[in-house]
Amino acid sequence: MTTTDSSACPYHNAVTDPATINAITGFRDVEEIFRSPVMAPFLHDGTEDFRGGTVRQIDGPEHRARRRVMGRLLRGQGDRRFRSEVLMPTVERNLQLALQAPGDDGVPRSDMVLFARVAFFQLAAALIGLDGVDTLEDAEQLRQAADPIQEAMRSWYMAGDRGPVMARGIEARDEFRLRYFEPAIARRVELVKAATTPEAEAALPNDLLTLMARELDPAWTGDEGLQLREAVTDFINAGTFSSSFTLVHALDECLTWRERHPDGAGRLLDGNFLAKAVSEALRLHPIVPLFYRTATEPVTLTSGRKLSAGEHVALDIGAANRDRDVFGPDADVFVPGRTLPTGVTPYGVAFGAGRHMCYGMPVVVGGDGVNGSHVQTLKALFSAGVRRDRDRPAVRNDRLGRMNGLWDSYPIEFAPSGQGA
Amino acid sequence: MSLHRVPLGADLPTGGLRGLVVAGRALCVVRTDDGSLFALDDECSHEAESLSEGQLLGCEIECPWHFGRFDVTTGEAVALPAMEPVRTYRVSADGEDLLIDVPEAQTPP
DSSP, X not given: OOOOOOOSOTTTTSSSOGGGSEEEOOHHXXXXXXXXXXXXXXXXXXXXXXXXXXXXXXXHHHHHHHHHHHGGGTTTTHHHHHIIIIIHHHHHHHHHHHHTSOOTTSOOEEEHHHHHHHHHHHHHHHHHTOTTOOSHHHHHHHHXXXXXXXXXXXXXXXXXXXXXXXXXXXXXXXXXXXXXXXXHHHHHHHHHHHOXXXXXXXXXXXXXXXXXXXXXXXXXXXXHHHHHHHIIIIIIIITTHHHHHHHHHHHHHHHHHHHHOGGGGGGGGOHHHHHHHHHHHHHHOOXXXXXXXXXXXXXXXXXXXXXXTTOEEEEEHHHHTTOHHHHOTTTTSOXXXXXXXXXXXXXXXXXXXXXXXXXXXXXXXXXXXSSSHHHHHHHHHXXXXXXXXXXXXXXXXXXXXXXXXXXXXXXXXXXXXXXOO | OOEEEEOOGGGSOTTEEEEEEETTEEEEEEEOTTSOEEEEESSOTTTOOXXXXXXXXXXXXXXTTTXXXXXXXXXXXXXXXXXXXXXXXXXXXXXXXXXXXXXXXXXXX
């Protein structure tokens, strides 16, 4: 298993020697471990300053209760509301800005990495409850402010000394706290205090900071450090990073598919086909390559594999999602609508599985699997005639070792007349 | 048919849901907006969480943990991450009581 090089960096060897952690690569084993009540999350990468105590790291009744509280944001098909009221208006605004400002050659252009990240930062701000993030420019400023934080949280995958990156990330988080977090939560505390009737309480904002101001989770109450970590880890980091890069991958795969199936280009305007394409892209390109678990007691998996109490394992999502025993001999190939065994989701374990399944899955996929953020965004882009920029190739980000599904830029252009697909 | 009488009617308003145990089974009973009654296993097929702690959306019940949804009329899973159906049971009103057809739990030999 490849990790960062050994160094004197205080964060690198903060935890168990990675060489002693067995990688689990079979889909059935990975899924079973995700679902097992005795396999607990394990923070392997020395980022307690960012992730400690957050919903992804806790387990048991505490996790169940936290998840239930956070579920208030998306319950009642809340994913639809956030998409329709925040995400898609941002996507549409971004798209119109690009289409209305073509280059000298009459071709509108944009960059898919920036396009996606700004949209998901706007969404993250709404989910968290950050005030003053109303325009694309505001979302871009938030993205720039959060960049060092996200780099620090991914630094385990980097080579060399993580120390300066982690220090800058903590500094950036303090800046985020002062500029965005504290004003927003202070305002919500006042709103909650003033909401003395059921009607007023029902009218409170539906966002993370309001849940915290309402003191609905005892661990959050009075622990501003945990509140900040929860907002940053789950929404700023997970909610923008994986979301945006999986969208770029989905576009990339669809564009390649179109080159190979020129007669099928019209299908890229069909939501049902795009849903299958998005699921395949998610399956093939999980942004977070590894999830870590610890056996809290001896475990024998259905496959016969035994884990001893205290044993750490690394769940290799990429390998599991290309398991030929499950996905067929062409598991490495992008095949929208591939036949799957009963009970296997078309995106595999890209969102994890079980009780710790990615909180944002309904936003990305949609409850019906068709109307999630990625399908809707791709539909808008293909309707505007999106294609790769013929003059500027995409630039991969190769600085993060095994986290190799990233781009620094992915230039795109649109058909001058806005013709679809 | 194993009908069980449950004195619940007044405690199950229109658009509401309740969890209860009948013949050893945890059930979720639902009264939809048109007053129709339905009963299903009170366990989400995704992660074995209690559906009666969720929300009724029309004729669908939403699990509050991961937002899987089920059609209360058929038990069919209608929203990811739920993929497997949940069992349903016949239920009717008899005055203020409910009559729910729940097979007695089989005792292992």
